[in-house]
Amino acid sequence: MERVPILKIGQTLFVSIQIDLQDESVIRLQEDLADELAATGAHGVIIDITAVEIVDSFIGRMLTTIGSISRLFDAETVLVGMRPAVAITLTELGLSLNGVRTALNAEKGLEILNGKS
Amino acid sequence: MDELPIQSGDDVVRVRQFVRNAAADHGLSLVDQTKLVTAASELARNTLVHGGGGMARVEVVKSAIGRVGVKLYFTDEGPGIPDVELALTDGWSTGTGLGLGLSGARRLVDEFELASEPGTGTSVTVVKWSR
Numbered sequence: 001m002e003r004v005p006i007l008k009i010g011q012t013l014f015v016s017i018q019i020d021l022q023d024e025s026v027i028r029l030q031e032d033l034a035d036e037l038a039a040t041g042a043h044g045v046i047i048d049i050t051a052v053e054i055v056d057s058f059i060g061r062m063l064t065t066i067g068s069i070s071r072l073f074d075a076e077t078v079l080v081g082m083r084p085a086v087a088i089t090l091t092e093l094g095l096s097l098n099g100v101r102t103a104l105n106a107e108k109g110l111e112i113l114n115g116k117s
Numbered sequence: 118m119d120e121l122p123i124q125s126g127d128d129v130v131r132v133r134q135f136v137r138n139a140a141a142d143h144g145l146s147l148v149d150q151t152k153l154v155t156a157a158s159e160l161a162r163n164t165l166v167h168g169g170g171g172m173a174r175v176e177v178v179k180s181a182i183g184r185v186g187v188k189l190y191f192t193d194e195g196p197g198i199p200d201v202e203l204a205l206t207d208g209w210s211t212g213t214g215l216g217l218g219l220s221g222a223r224r225l226v227d228e229f230e231l232a233s234e235p236g237t238g239t240s241v242t243v244v245k246w247s248r
Contacts, residue, residue, distance in 0.1 A: 023162070054155045057218050088151070092225055095217060
């Protein structure tokens, strides 16, 4: 199982998913992020899915869960870089990713977290 | 026609990659490729998690009017689904997910067929046609 690295930049945790996600990797990411949030006191999480080719119901649910967990650590999650084909497929699948903010790219995501928009 | 085992999370990823290549090679648009791969991911996970593992078969098919499509067949010898109609309802779940896997996969493809017999297993066939 491959792991997704988590980078801390200032008050933000930055996650860029560059692997073909299997369920175990997503569960591991969720646990690693909770640990990092507790250890660092970061106030924001940016998850970059630019390289992610599909988000199915399991991955989608995990992304929503990560948003909920972050909130318990006083941090906001912004999902950035979703591909158009992924957005269309997710909607047809019936997943709305409620509770997770989205932004076009990492830069806009950071602006949201820094309260500039 | 190619057969792929589904016995682990790695196998699910391999099935997705294989389906992606087949769909791209046979003229499906990027959106249709994404829909088919997403459906394959849901169905392969079901085969692994609920069916206790099984097989995926990937086949390129041609319709009567000459359209090319990618046909996927998933089969397991697991406990089966007692009520197929119910299992295809949005929100129906065995408790571990959102209940969108099977019903969502059906919405993402052009043809969907599910056969299940309690005690003997489940098979799902789907087709996505090129536009």
